[in-house]
Amino acid sequence: MTVTLADVAARAQVSPATVSRVLNGNYPVAASTRERVLKAVDELDYVLNGPASALAAATSDLVGILVNDIADPFFGIMASAIQGEIGGPGGRAGGERLAVVCNTGGSPERELTYLTLLQRQRAAAVVLTGGAIEDAPHKAAMDMKVRKLIEAGTRVVLCGRPQAPDTGAIALTFDNRGGGQELTEHLIGLGHRRLGYIAGPEERTTTRHRLEGHRDALAAHGIEEDPRWTVHGRYDRRSGYEATLELMRRDPSLTAVVAANDSVALGACAALRDSGLRIPEDVSVAGFDDLPFSMDAVPSLTTVRLPLAEAGARAGRIAMGREEAPPGGIASVRGELMVRGSSGVPRA
Amino acid sequence: MTVTLADVAARAQVSPATVSRVLNGNYPVAASTRERVLKAVDELDYVLNGPASALAAATSDLVGILVNDIADPFFGIMASAIQGEIGGPGGRAGGERLAVVCNTGGSPERELTYLTLLQRQRAAAVVLTGGAIEDAPHKAAMDMKVRKLIEAGTRVVLCGRPQAPDTGAIALTFDNRGGGQELTEHLIGLGHRRLGYIAGPEERTTTRHRLEGHRDALAAHGIEEDPRWTVHGRYDRRSGYEATLELMRRDPSLTAVVAANDSVALGACAALRDSGLRIPEDVSVAGFDDLPFSMDAVPSLTTVRLPLAEAGARAGRIAMGREEAPPGGIASVRGELMVRGSSGVPRA
DNA sequence: AGCGTTGCAGCAAGCGCTTTCTATATACGA
DNA sequence: TCGTATATAGAAAGCGCTTGCTGCAACGCT
Incomplete structure (x- = not known):
């Protein structure tokens, strides 16, 4: 016994x-x-006995962190930072909270189910990371769940995800659009006029915003975009590799490839190299996120640095009620353009 | 209400x-x-109401996954695979389990505290991933906790961690020693006789086993190791960078650098490049794990592939009781040598 | 027709804790 | 010295659910 x-x-x-x-x-x-x-x-x-305690006190020490892909350092870094602030074990004794990260795998159902599971556990707080899925019914269901959670006393914070108006959730969004724009501006500034774009999966806010930023930049410089220049894929290396091959097949005259994120950019680099093209002499490549491995690529990757750890930490603190929520319940976190070796002037 | x-x-x-x-x-x-x-x-x-249900039924649907560093894809990949098998949401309705990953950050206290927290929640199962800390008192405390957990009905599975005899935990260990040996054999086979080794943090089983494998190989070929050829560091890129600089300072005649894992190897590559050395013409580099980014390195990394996803999935299934435990409660998972561009014959 | 089965639903006793309210003891001020 | 505030401990009523047991029909058997 x-x-x-x-x-x-x-x-x-x-x-x-x-x-x-x-x-x-x-x-x-x-x-x-x-x-x-x-x-x-x-x-x-x-x-x-945790359950007994939770039942009697009507509170729990569980904090949920939802991520799209736990094997992706983008989420790993955020999760780590969030968890660090949740205290988890390591904070002062007594106030221990179990920070649990839940891997949705990008699936809408899982996302919703995890939220239900956390609701069931009467989680103290929930942090939703990464882009949201842009499917109206799903979004409505999510918003409803979030509202319910908040109603039940769970604090909900969105980290790197667009605001969900009228739900009461606090949002720390990433300025994906601005970052995307700045990145493409940089390439245009170098003289590029024919730019391929490897977008993330469709129906994702992150994908859309980054792409919009890219197009804003093109439009601002009067560059008309060829529909062949955009390919959608997943947020992984493989996808970047294949998309790049496709892009170069469609239009070998492209002088730059902008990728939806760093992993995709690395795949792009590999594809270009395998095609016998030099980076950046023949084709420039740019990524997004500035994950740790990006500066190790050869040449090192021009990208937009997102302060993942900082944003995660802040989200964690807000979730724990240890930091004031930003005014209006929303704050936009900017990225920073990192110009490195993978981008250069276009070939003649 | x-x-x-x-x-x-x-x-x-x-x-x-x-x-x-x-x-x-x-x-x-x-x-x-x-x-x-x-x-x-x-x-x-x-x-x-989860807690109420858990209290009354004296069971919980929580499954804990302990990882050393959630921002490291090594753990992310395993965690993802484990979680995939736990069912999490996505399995058939009803039997839903909340797979929670807990980030210990490599700290002994946190590891122990998380175990207590999971014990408190009456977790259905716990999977411990990655190398263990080789500190006698801590190991004893861990073994005790594991025993208590099992006694309380929690299934405990070790994934990529050495067996903990007499605790009743099922172990899926990685053959780090064999992998390390094979890797160094490969280098020796190419003609290398002066090999630097960047080990992981001390007091970790993974670190020790990989290093032992390396030394076994050296010994088998009658190569006497110079103490200056080994440096300890963390399992990250930064550490690899610095350690490599140190290694080359100590003995510029080294023709190969073996790293404790791929991240470290990437740092090593960067350091060598920054020192004006070519890979593999001047110095060969080898990693361990074969994380996804390793094949994208330039040159791509020679390393030992560990079937992280497969092992994780299996651990998950065992934790869920959906797969028979291996005979004797322990199975050793082998790595596979991946010879790629970063290793070549030594310079004259 | 009589009676053991079988199938389904309800009763009620907890599960192990938290917390309000109450009791007791001691300390204090007048 | 008495009344009242102050500090500390206990009694007991749940928290919302599960489950062993009981109850009661409808059923099938001899």
């Missing part, structure tokens, strides 16, 4: 109530009594 | 017991009744 509060109480010769109070430290207990209780806890190797 | 089981029961004109049984599907309920109940659940938008 497992040890219960009552066992500890018996051993310490106090009432269960007192033990509970010692453990929670939210009520005055005489020092001598406290010690006796702690000793008993130790001797019996007592571990609180 | 939130909706409770009783509310649903009232609305469906049945007893709470019946509602519970419909929801759990573990007791015969007439079809007509079931329908009425489900309708009520739907109309009231009822969400089960």
Whole structure:
């Protein structure tokens, strides 16, 4: 049998109530009594029953972090930062919270189900990371769930995801559009006029915003875009490789390839190299996110740095109520253009 | 107020017991009744109270996954695979489990605390990934916790971590030693005799085993190792960069650098390049793990592929009781040598 | 027709904790 | 010295669910 509060109480010769109070430290207990209780806890190797505690107190110490793809460092970095602030273990004893990261794999159903599961667990807070899926019914369902969660006392923070108006969720959005624009401006500034674009999966806010930024830049410089210059793919290397091959097949005269993110950009680099093209002499390549490996690419990748760790940390603090929410419940986080070796002037 | 089981029961004109049984599907309920109940659940938008359920049933649907560094794809890939098998949402409805990944950051205390937290939540299963910390007191404490968890009915699986004898935990270990040996054999086979080694953090099983494999290979070929040829660092790129600089400073005549993992190897490549050395003409480099980005490095990285996803999936299945544990409760997973562009014959 | 089965639903007793309210003891001021 | 504030501990009522057991029809058997 497992040890219960009552066992500890018996051993310490106090009432269960007192033990509970010692453990929670939210009520005055005489020092001598406290010690006796702690000793008993130790001797019996007592571990609180989480569900029972959560039930009685109507609160839980679970904090959920939803990510699209846990194997992608983009999310890993954010999750790590969020978790760091949640305290998880490592904070002062007692106030321990179990930060749990849930991998949706980009699937709408899983996203929703995880939210339900967290709602079921009466999670203290939930942080949703990464772009949202742009499907009206799904979005409505999500918003509804978020509203329900908040109603039930769960704090909801969006990190790197667009605001969800009228849900009450706090949003820390990334300025994907601005970043995308700046990146393409840079390429145009170098003299590029024929730019391929490898977009992420359709129906994703991140995909759309980055692409819009790219197009804004083109439009601002009077460059008319050829529909053949845009290909959609997934946010991974493989996809970038294939898309680049396709792009160059469609129009070998392209002088630059802008990728939806760094992984895709790396795939693009590989494809270009395998096609016998030099970077950036023949074709310039640009990514997005500035993940750690991007500066190690050869040549190192020109990209837009997103302060993933900082944003995640902030989201975590807000979720824990340790930092004021931004005015209006929304803040936009800017990216920073990192010009490196993979972009240069176009070939003659 | 939130909706409770009783509310649903009232609305469906049945007893709470019946509602519970419909929801759990573990007791015969007439079809007509079931329908009425489900309708009520739907109309009231009822969400089960997880803690209450867990308390009453003395079981939980939580499955914990402990990782050392969630921002590292090595762990991300395993976690993703494990989670995929846990079912998480996405499996058939009803049997939903909340797979939670906990980031220990490599800290012994956090590792232990997370285990306590999971014990507190009465987790259904726990998967511990990655190398263990080789500190006797900590190991003892961990083993004790694991034993307690198992005693309490939690299934514990180690994935990529050495067996913990007498704890009852199932282990899927990686053959780090064999992999390390094979890798160094390869380099020796190419003609290298002066090899630098960038090891991971000390007091880690993974670090030790890989290094031992390396030394086994050297010894097998009668190569005497110079103590200056080994440097310890962290498992990240930065560390690899610095360690390589140090290594080349200590002995510029080294013709190969073997890194503890791929991230470190990438850092090594960067350092060598920055020192004006060509890879592999001047110095060969080898990594370990074969993470996705490794083949994109220029030159692509010679490394040892660990079947992270496969092992994770298997660990997940075992944790869920959907796959037989290996005989003896332990299985060793081999790595596969991937010879690529970063290794070549030594310079004259 | 009588009676053991079988199928389905309800009763009610907890699961192990938290917390309000109450009790006791001690300290204080008048 | 008495009344009242102050500090500390206990009693007990749940929190919302699960489940063993009981109840009661309808059924099939001899």
